[in-house]
Amino acid sequence: MLLSEMAEQPAVLAGLIEHGGADAVSASGLLCAPDIHHVVIAARGTSDNAARYAKYVWGSKLGLPVTLAAPSLHTSHGTQPDHSGAAVVGISQSGQSPDLIAVVESGRRQGRPTIVITNQPESPLASLADVVVSLRAGPERSVAATKTYTATLMAIALIAAQSDRMAAISALGTVPDAVAEVLDAASRIGAAAEAFGPVRDCVVLGRGYHYATSFEWALKLQEMAYVLAHPFSTADFAHGPFAVLERDFPVLAVAVRGALFDGTVEMLHRIRNERRAHLLVVTDDASIGLPSIEIPSIDEWLSPIPAIVAAQVFTEALARVRGVDPEQPRGLRKITKTT
């Protein structure tokens, strides 16, 4: 089930590009209205990682600061944050969680525009939205979200692309093929996972657009393979966590060509040379001189989609190496209703 859902990703992404345009135009129209100066996003778990991607993409492409909401301020402290100047966005595969509903409701009550990105356009959360962006990913049954995560990233990118139609929209078209190429390399990626079989914990590093990738890869490692993975921004890593690294400590990282590439690669070399960590880098530049999983090179801002697919394939293989069934994580439910 998990593998088949992972395999659907190129088709899901292509379908969203083909059929999601009208939703994205409406959402973009709300976000780019002259009275919108920032965006508040409410999300949990995997969707919160997608919100981290939105923070960078909408920040860089639309110039909009993105706040990740603190839902407990609404549900437990009863506060009504001032949403003046904001658009309020909920992101949720299932559209069920009461705390997310509370945030989007508060935006609605204050007369602010609301957008919901969801795989369940008939859900309670979606019913509160001025614009619903439907993921059209089909049912996702695995506890570990894969196709709904990449579809959510694509929905966020599709909304951003409306502000700069021609160049950005044609770049989106490169994503499904890049993802298919990663999936075709599954046996090569799975081989890289073998050396990490005995690990109990690891660090996952990414920065900028790939801050989201580090969090989502870490979450997959926890859910699917029971590895206690710790996500960090490569920039924050120098502020303390660097000291933790012992020789052979497993470090997974993403380094993709773009604005942050040189700094990231420099830090990764320090991690290998000074701390002798056990490093593996997902990259589109095999010339970095570090152990790597190569992914196709596409525009930096879209690279979190093929990068996380490489991470999914790696993690699914790692789970099997570790004798864990990634279909049935112990103690987890598909839908979590936080209040």
Add this chain to the structure above:
Amino acid sequence: MLLSEMAEQPAVLAGLIEHGGADAVSASGLLCAPDIHHVVIAARGTSDNAARYAKYVWGSKLGLPVTLAAPSLHTSHGTQPDHSGAAVVGISQSGQSPDLIAVVESGRRQGRPTIVITNQPESPLASLADVVVSLRAGPERSVAATKTYTATLMAIALIAAQSDRMAAISALGTVPDAVAEVLDAASRIGAAAEAFGPVRDCVVLGRGYHYATSFEWALKLQEMAYVLAHPFSTADFAHGPFAVLERDFPVLAVAVRGALFDGTVEMLHRIRNERRAHLLVVTDDASIGLPSIEIPSIDEWLSPIPAIVAAQVFTEALARVRGVDPEQPRGLRKITKTT
């Protein structure tokens, strides 16, 4: 040096309450102006954890949504986020980091009010601020920040308290004594650390006001004791990380009486009963029936100050149990200049 800086905290906090009022009144005036609808905070490392506290305190007491800035959007992607409706706040012990300077500068260029909370009121960052809130903590030489973290929380609380002067300001006065009481219990807290001596990694849980505590405690564990500590919101923990817990896995947590207390305690009981984790809870309610470090009970929104001091004492003791010198973390520098 570390222990003496930790021991200074009651005096530093009392001094800030006594002498920081004028700074806080000015900062509060800027934040509560009618054209301010949200706050953007730029910070890294320990100061970023203080920003997480500000997100909850200014969210609940001032109704202001707080965005943690993505500094790399400014420095590496060259984006100029729209700061309309925002006050821009920089938090930094040293006031040196170029990426934080870039964020506060962008606020200034857009004519937005700027506030800098720093221990170095003559720093480059402070020179950009309309209002400087000086921590008055004296020089901090240890790499691991202790007194500047609690002073930053107090500065944030002092600013929030201006909106509701009498009740809130008198509550602030309870903090230095509560911190002194925690420091006096060092040998009892240190004894609790002994059982955690052999750990390599752990989870640190907190929620709401204590989301910041979980991050800052985890950072201290990394820097001071080389424990790979992983902070989580208790609410997010059910979304995946719960599956990772093996029998006897070390879990540190904060559970303080208030709006989120019952839900947090329920999750902690599940962690102990279903996963048989090795649990230790910093709490102001010893009746929860879980292994705990008790701290004095003060207003929930101020409890992150005594709670993190208990965590500092625990972690310093743990470092010594582990044979690590917490004064000299390997590979770290006191001032990190991220670009």
